[in-house]
Amino acid sequence: MNKYPFIILLLISINGFSQKNGYYNNLDSAIANPTKVISLVLEKQKLKEIPKEIIEFKNLERLILRRNYIKEIPKELSCLTKLHYLDLSSNYIEELPKELSTLKLDTLIMWDNLIRIFPKEFELLGNGLLYLDLRAIQMNKEEQKTIKQLFPNARKRLDYPCNCNR
Numbered sequence: 001m002n003k004y005p006f007i008i009l010l011l012i013s014i015n016g017f018s019q020k021n022g023y024y025n026n027l028d029s030a031i032a033n034p035t036k037v038i039s040l041v042l043e044k045q046k047l048k049e050i051p052k053e054i055i056e057f058k059n060l061e062r063l064i065l066r067r068n069y070i071k072e073i074p075k076e077l078s079c080l081t082k083l084h085y086l087d088l089s090s091n092y093i094e095e096l097p098k099e100l101s102t103l104k105l106d107t108l109i110m111w112d113n114l115i116r117i118f119p120k121e122f123e124l125l126g127n128g129l130l131y132l133d134l135r136a137i138q139m140n141k142e143e144q145k146t147i148k149q150l151f152p153n154a155r156k157r158l159d160y161p162c163n164c165n166r
Helices: 004-018 027-032 052-056 075-079 098-102 120-125 141-150
Strands: 039-041 062-064 085-087 107-109 131-134 155-158
Touching (some): 027 052, 120 141
Parallel strands (some): 085 107
């Protein structure tokens, strides 16, 4: 019995499933259906920047861009008013634009980045943010203390503070 027709059929069904219920893991498919995109997963895509087309996904609630090469986050992401889950882990991000503080994020995952300080405006997220992951980021005790104060209600995941004298 030849396995190849079965494998091809399986791949087609998986690809079809990936675009159902607002879940997209392919930018081209998402661009073709911008109002239907609720969850967009573009992990391990070797992205160096966030595609500008993402701001057209007005119903986007979950954005996952982990394990890419992204260094900067465009302030235009703040236009995504329904966005509540943002995963930017394992990139090269040093800072977030203050405009993102207007989002209603409940989850922010930033582990394995270069960020150590958040803009003061992020205190606006303080009560609504429920989960913040900053593991694998070298921060001293003072930097961690500031983050804990900025996000008092969030469950925070931090590594042990470093003895780095900054």
